Amino acid sequence: xxxxxxxxxxxxxxxxxxxxxxxxxxxxxxxxxxxxxxxxxxxxxxxxxxxxxxxxxxxxxxxxxxxxxxxxxxxxxxxxxxxxxxxxxxxxxxxxxxxxxxxxxxxxxxxxxxxxxxxxxxxxxxxxxxxxxxxxxxxxxxxxxxxxxxxxxxxxxxxxxxxxxxxxxxxxxxxxxxxxxxxxxxxxxxxxxxxxxxxxxxxxxxxxxxxxxxxxxxxxxxxxxxxxxxxxxxxxxxxxxxxxxxxxxxxxxxx
Numbered sequence: 483x484x485x486x487x488x489x490x491x492x493x494x495x496x497x498x499x500x501x502x503x504x505x506x507x508x509x510x511x512x513x514x515x516x517x518x519x520x521x522x523x524x525x526x527x528x529x530x531x532x533x534x535x536x537x538x539x540x541x542x543x544x545x546x547x548x549x550x551x552x553x554x555x556x557x558x559x560x561x562x563x564x565x566x567x568x569x570x571x572x573x574x575x576x577x578x579x580x581x582x583x584x585x586x587x588x589x590x591x592x593x594x595x596x597x598x599x600x601x602x603x604x605x606x607x608x609x610x611x612x613x614x615x616x617x618x619x620x621x622x623x624x625x626x627x628x629x630x631x632x633x634x635x636x637x638x639x640x641x642x643x644x645x646x647x648x649x650x651x652x653x654x655x656x657x658x659x660x661x662x663x664x665x666x667x668x669x670x671x672x673x674x675x676x677x678x679x680x681x682x683x684x685x686x687x688x689x690x691x692x693x694x695x696x697x698x699x700x701x702x703x704x705x706x707x708x709x710x711x712x713x714x715x716x717x718x719x720x721x722x723x724x725x726x727x728x729x730x731x732x733x734x735x736x737x
Contacts, residue, residue: 547704
């Protein structure tokens, strides 16, 4: 589990250094929902047809909304990256597969050994730290770059501004990772991926509103597909109530 988590983190971060744009990164990460279902089928899981259709609808919706949220020049750049950044695309593809396998393995682990999500959160991160030693020189270079950022004053203490941004990012990541691990212990890996894709769409809509980007009909279509797909998934995922027992209808007469 720790090895898969390390591979996912490294693959996704290294891919950004190979001419991979953030929109393309979001598009590839959105395909993790389909990858999770395919990996589940490979290990013997079975999904109802309506649930499979809902998964495809959510995935297509996020991709359509993401591509609609960027400008035409950026969209052309995203489309033209296939020939220029094959390494980055390969890394993203590996990251998607590793993430799907990680989710399924976490689901299996929690179901077999107990739903102790706090332990999973701690060990996944703590045991992965030594694996980053080969990247020590790059980590040091990035730390020096953060230290050279413009200073800012926070409660009478002057610190480089990017260190504050990093601290806020770490806190946000802690909250996000805690929520993901807790939900993994409460639901299936596929359900978790549906929620994560919905979160991607919400983040995308918030960024569009904050930066006052135009809301196009294509983006509205993508949002509609996501919400309809999520609704269809929740309807198919509900377990039917257990049938009433025979004793409830035919109580035994006391003698």
